Amino acid sequence: MTTERDFAVLLAPHVSEKVSNLGDASNQYAFKVARDASKGEIKAAVEHIFNVEVVGVSTLNVKGKVKQTIRGASRKPSWKKAYVRLAAGQSIDYVQPE
Secondary structure, three states, X not given: OOOXXXXXXXXXXXXXXXXXXXXXXXXXXXXXXXOOOOHHHHHHHHHHHHOXXXXXXXXXXXXXXXXXXXXXXXXXOOEEEEEEEXXXXXXXXXXXXX
């Protein structure tokens, strides 16, 4: 059963060229997750929301970039990324069915 915390843990799918290649080659997907989320919470959230079996979760903290403008320097917020490996033969479709 999907809980409110599951949706608070998974913030958004992270789509990039690297992640697209990982999805094709090794059945991995990336998500932007809450900064306080643990690997167990991420695994449970993906399994409940997408109805798939998660084999492993790797997380990393992404530091916010420093942006230089005429008015001075500012920093983008830091965030947490999770790579999720699914069992063989399973996949995630980010598009909601109509």
